[in-house]
Amino acid sequence: MLELQDRVCAALESEDGEARFEEQRFEGTGGALARPRVLDDGAHLERAAAHFTHSRGPRLPSAATERRPELEGLGFQALAVSVIVHPRNPYVPTSHMNVRFFVAGPEDESAVFWFGGGFDLTPCYGFDEDAVHWHRNARAACEPFGPELYPRLKQACDEYFYLPHRNEPRGIGGLFFDDLDEGGFARAFALTRSVGDHYLEGYLPILRRRRDLPYTEREREFQLYRRGRYAEFNLAIDRGTRYGMQSSRRIESVLASMPPLVAWHYDWRPEPGTPEARLYERFLQPRDWLED
Numbered sequence: 001m002l003e004l005q006d007r008v009c010a011a012l013e014s015e016d017g018e019a020r021f022e023e024q025r026f027e028g029t030g031g032a033l034a035r036p037r038v039l040d041d042g043a044h045l046e047r048a049a050a051h052f053t054h055s056r057g058p059r060l061p062s063a064a065t066e067r068r069p070e071l072e073g074l075g076f077q078a079l080a081v082s083v084i085v086h087p088r089n090p091y092v093p094t095s096h097m098n099v100r101f102f103v104a105g106p107e108d109e110s111a112v113f114w115f116g117g118g119f120d121l122t123p124c125y126g127f128d129e130d131a132v133h134w135h136r137n138a139r140a141a142c143e144p145f146g147p148e149l150y151p152r153l154k155q156a157c158d159e160y161f162y163l164p165h166r167n168e169p170r171g172i173g174g175l176f177f178d179d180l181d182e183g184g185f186a187r188a189f190a191l192t193r194s195v196g197d198h199y200l201e202g203y204l205p206i207l208r209r210r211r212d213l214p215y216t217e218r219e220r221e222f223q224l225y226r227r228g229r230y231a232e233f234n235l236a237i238d239r240g241t242r243y244g245m246q247s248s249r250r251i252e253s254v255l256a257s258m259p260p261l262v263a264w265h266y267d268w269r270p271e272p273g274t275p276e277a278r279l280y281e282r283f284l285q286p287r288d289w290l291e292d
Contacts, residue, residue, distance in 0.1 A: 045085060071112065097195075121203075134289075157175050
């Protein structure tokens with residue numbers, strides 16, 4: 001996971017061409033380590049965050065046990081890498097990736113382990129070519145583990161990254177899994193590693209295609225408006241954000257995933273026939289991009 005953080009940061013710095021990640025380091029008891037990195041105000045990346053954390057505690061936060069109450073009260077260790085990219089150009093989608101590993105219970109053979117993670121894409125202006133590429137890459141990450149895995153993780157992603165109060169998905173999805181231990185440690189880790197390794201393969205070609213497209217204040221305003229949906233999801237729904245707040249992590253690191261600028265417009269609707277309306281009509285709808 002440390003190597004994955006290094007690789008993602010080096011690639012994003014290279015693509016931006018100007019800005020660099022600022023690293024901080026926080027060490028805790030028992031080998032705990034937080035290594036947050038944030039890039040701000042780049043040529044192409046308005047904000048990117050890539051955090052590594054190794055945390056431990058006497059009891060799992062409720063965000064981690066709400067689906068597994070039998071683990072309540074157990075001590076734990078957790079390793080995670082979380083990445084978020086908020087691009088400057090409205091035609092480049094926001095992207096997110098996370099991989100994580102938990103161990104709960106006594107530090108012996110009776111401990112319980114599981115993996116989680118995934119990646120998803122959140123465009124403001126959708127392109128079929130980008131959506132197909134993103135999901136082909138997601139399928140490729142799953143292919144070594146059986147043909148049934150990609151549809152299952154895609155559906156889980158569609159269900160998780162959804163704003164029920166808006167009745168709309170956050171974006172076009174990708175992959176999502178949690179509580180993964182099937183097949184044993186080696187298989188579960190291999191899948192988690194494959195997901196982390198495929199993130200850059202999915203995102204960088206899209207970033208390169210769209211980052212130099214011309215745009216006006218209209219597109220920028222729509223980007224800030226759509227970022228409001230991202231903020232709503234992170235603050236109201238996302239289990240990872242709640243977990244970070246409940247586990248006494250540094251709040252600046254937890255909220256580094258938020259967009260640097262955002263706007264809300266009261267009761268706004270896109271004009272019919274516009275590119276903004278097309279986002280809702282074509283891209284924020286349940287869709288199998290590979291079959292289509």
